[in-house]
Amino acid sequence: MTRDAAAGADDPATETPGATLEVLEAPPIPGLRFRPYRGPDDLPAMAELMNAAKVADGRNEIVSVEALANEFDHIDGFVASRDVVLAEVDQQLVAIGEQRLVVRDGTRVYDSFGAVRPERRRQGLGRALLRHAERAARLRAEAAGGIQGAQLGSWAFGETPGTIALLESEGYAVVRWFSEMERTDLDDVPEARLPDGLELLPVPADRLRDVLVADWEAFQDHWGAHPFSEADVQRILGDPRTDPSLWQVAWAGEEVAGSVLPAIYPEDNAASGVERGWLDQISVRRPWRRRGVARALIVAALQELRARGMERASLGVDTANPTGALGLYEGLGFRAVRRRIAYRKSF
Numbered sequence: 537m538t539r540d541a542a543a544g545a546d547d548p549a550t551e552t553p554g555a556t557l558e559v560l561e562a563p564p565i566p567g568l569r570f571r572p573y574r575g576p577d578d579l580p581a582m583a584e585l586m587n588a589a590k591v592a593d594g595r596n597e598i599v600s601v602e603a604l605a606n607e608f609d610h611i612d613g614f615v616a617s618r619d620v621v622l623a624e625v626d627q628q629l630v631a632i633g634e635q636r637l638v639v640r641d642g643t644r645v646y647d648s649f650g651a652v653r654p655e656r657r658r659q660g661l662g663r664a665l666l667r668h669a670e671r672a673a674r675l676r677a678e679a680a681g682g683i684q685g686a687q688l689g690s691w692a693f694g695e696t697p698g699t700i701a702l703l704e705s706e707g708y709a710v711v712r713w714f715s716e717m718e719r720t721d722l723d724d725v726p727e728a729r730l731p732d733g734l735e736l737l738p739v740p741a742d743r744l745r746d747v748l749v750a751d752w753e754a755f756q757d758h759w760g761a762h763p764f765s766e767a768d769v770q771r772i773l774g775d776p777r778t779d780p781s782l783w784q785v786a787w788a789g790e791e792v793a794g795s796v797l798p799a800i801y802p803e804d805n806a807a808s809g810v811e812r813g814w815l816d817q818i819s820v821r822r823p824w825r826r827r828g829v830a831r832a833l834i835v836a837a838l839q840e841l842r843a844r845g846m847e848r849a850s851l852g853v854d855t856a857n858p859t860g861a862l863g864l865y866e867g868l869g870f871r872a873v874r875r876r877i878a879y880r881k882s883f
Contacts, residue, residue, distance in 0.1 A: 555571065555572060556569055556570065556571050557570040557571055557572060557621060557668075558570075559621070559623075559664050559665070559668045560664075560667065560668065560671075561660075561663070561664050561667055562660075562664050563659050563660030563661060563664060565625055565659060565661075566625075567625045567626040568623065568624070568625050568630075569623075569624055570621055570622065570623050570624075570668075571621075571622055571624065572617050572618070572620065572621060572622070573616040573617055573619075573620035573621075573622060574617070576605060578622065579601045579604050579605055579608075580601050581629040582604065582622070582629065582632060583599050583600060583601050583604050584629075585629050585630075585631075585632060585651055585653055586599055586604075586632070586651050587599060588653060588654060589651040589652060589653065589654060590651075591807060592654040593693065593695060593696050594695055595693065595695075596804050596805075596807040596808035597801070597804055598801070598803035598804050598806075598807050600776065600803065602776050603775055603776060603777060606771060606774045606775050606776070607771060607775075609770075609771075609774070610767045610768070610770045610771035610774060611636065611767060611771065612765050612767045612768075613636070613637050614636055614637075618672075619634060619635045619636065620632065620633070620634050621633040621634075621665060621668060621669075623661055623665065625656070629653075630652065630653045630656045630661065631650065631651065631652040631653065631656065631661040631662065631665060632650060632651045632652075632665075633648065633649075633650050633665030633666070633668060633669055634648070634649045634650065634669075635647065635648050635649075635669045635672060635673060636649075637676065638689075638762050639762055639763060640760045640761065640762050641759070641760065641761055641762075643685060643686070643687060644677065644680070644685070644686040644687070645686070645687050645688075645689040645880070646669075646673035646676065646677065646686065646687070646688050646689065647688075647689040647690060647691070648665075648666055648669040648670070648673075648688065648689070648690050649690070649691070650662050650665050650666065657698060658698070662698075662699075662702055663702060663706070666690075666702065666703075666706060667706075670688055673688060673883075674883055677883065683883040686883060687880050687881065687882055687883070688708070688880065688881040688882070688883065689878070689879060689880050689881070690703055690708060690879045690881075691876060691877065691878055691879065692876070692877045692879065693874060693875070693876055693877070694874055694875040694876070694877065695874060700877070703879050706881070707881050708879035708880065708881045709879065709880060709881065710877055710878070710879060711878050711879065711880045712759060712760070712854065712856070712877075712878040713854075713855045713856070713875055713876075713877060713878075714852055714853065714854055714855060714875065714876040714877070714878070715852070715853050715855050715862070715872040715873075715874070715875055715876075716850060716851075716852050716872070716873055716874045716875070716876065717850065717851050717852070717853060717865050717866075717870035717871060717872050717873065718848060718849070718850045718870060718871060718873045719838070719848060719849045719850075719868070719869045719870045719871075720848055720871075721847065721848065722838055722839075722841060722842040722846060722847065722848065722849060723842075724869075725835055725838045725839055725842065726835060726868070727835065728828065728831045728832040728834075728835040728836075729828075729832055730786055730828070730829060730832045730833075731824075731827045731828055731829065731832075733788060734786045734787065734788055734793050734824070734829065735786070735787050736784060736785070736786060736787075736832075736833075736836055737785065737787050738781070739780050739783050739785050741780075744773060744780055745769050745773075746792060747783065747785055747792055747795050747797075748764075748768070748769055748772060748773075749764065749769075750792035750794075750795065750819070750821060751795055751797065751817050751819045752764035752768075753821060754794070754819035754820060754821045754822070755819060757822075757858070758854065758857065758858070759854060759856065760878070777799060777800075777801055778799065779799065779800065782797070782798040782799065782800070782813075782837075782840060782841075782844075783795060783796070783797050783798070784796045784797075784798070784833045784836040784837045784840065785833075786820075786824070786829055786832070786833055788824070792821070793820065793821060793823070793824040793829060794819060794820035794821060794824055794829040794830060794833055795817065795818075795819060795833065796815055796817070796818050796830075796833040796834055796836070796837040797815075797816050797817040797818075798813050798814060798815050798816065798837045798840065798841055798849075799813070799814045799816050800812075800813050800814070800841070800844060800846065801814065810847060810848060811845055811846050811847045811848070812846060812847065812848045812849065812850055813837075813841035813844070813846040813848075813849050813850075814849070814850050814851065815834065815837055815849060815850070815851040816851075818830060818833070818834065818851065818861070820833075820859075825859065830861075830864060831864060831867075831868065834864075834865075834868055835868070837849075838868075849870075850873075851865065851870065852876070853865060
């Protein structure tokens with residue numbers, strides 16, 4: 537889906553920058569007002585609030601202004617002045633509501649996200665923003681052809697009982713479980729080799745897009761698969777934290793057979809006090825599955841992370857992954873440490 541297609545027919549009302557928004561059922565907090573996102577000048581306060589909320593929830597996943605700006609610039613169908621709502625009390629940012637339309641498995645899903653400053657939680661801000669997002673989603677869905685088959689979506693971590701309680705009290709139901717897994721040391725990484733016919737080689741600068749497209753192709757038979765666009769490529773490659781020199785790619789001649797795309801997030805590690813690397817994407821294309829490709833690439837990634845000074849490694853996995861990924865990761869010393877939950881709700 538192109539940006540124009542997504543922001544056209546299903547964009548009945550793009551907010552005017554500088555306007556104040558009426559949010560029904562807003563809590564009676566003195567000095568509270570809601571407004572749309574106005575532009576890049578809002579990003580520093582947004583990043584600060586998001587980071588404060590994550591740290592309060594035990595998630596040391598620090599977002600920079602630069603990374604947030606890059607993300608906002610490269611999301612198909614996303615119009616920040618329409619899809620981001622900011623709540624302020626006496627001009628201090630206290631909560632953020634955000635909505636994104638993603639077509640998953642052929643279904644239009646209007647995902648809502650939010651963050652509330654820790655000291656302002658349990659005052660009704662999250663509920664008001666969620667209901668506001670639902671009403672906006674209904675308008676967009678009706679303008680795009682109707683609500684038939686479309687769904688509302690959201691996410692929660694197992695360690696955020698407030699978010700779970702809010703979503704379930706608003707009628708959202710669990711549709712999928714994901715685990716965050718961790719390997720607590722990188723000192724005894726086993727040996728593993730690629731099968732004959734495949735080579736582990738650095739990625740030329742002009743082949744980065746090819747690796748990302750191959751990774752997307754490999755995930756098309758997984759739950760939640762969505763179309764992949766040039767905006768996705770630009771978002772990944774434009775992220776200041778993306779380091780292709782970490783990527784481990786198995787090549788069959790000129791063709792990508794599989795890849796593991798590690799990342800190191802220095803701000804996260806500084807916040808947690810742990811030198812950790814992430815295996816953000818792990819994929820093997822269909823013709824090369826069940827041959828030990830993923831295991832060899834994961835081992836190579838762990839060895840590279842250790843060479844870069846990392847002490848631990850983490851990854852995320854769909855607990856119902858059809859390729860047996862969960863067992864593979866457990867066999868390589870990863871253990872589940874937290875869970876992420878996908879929620880859906882019908883209009």
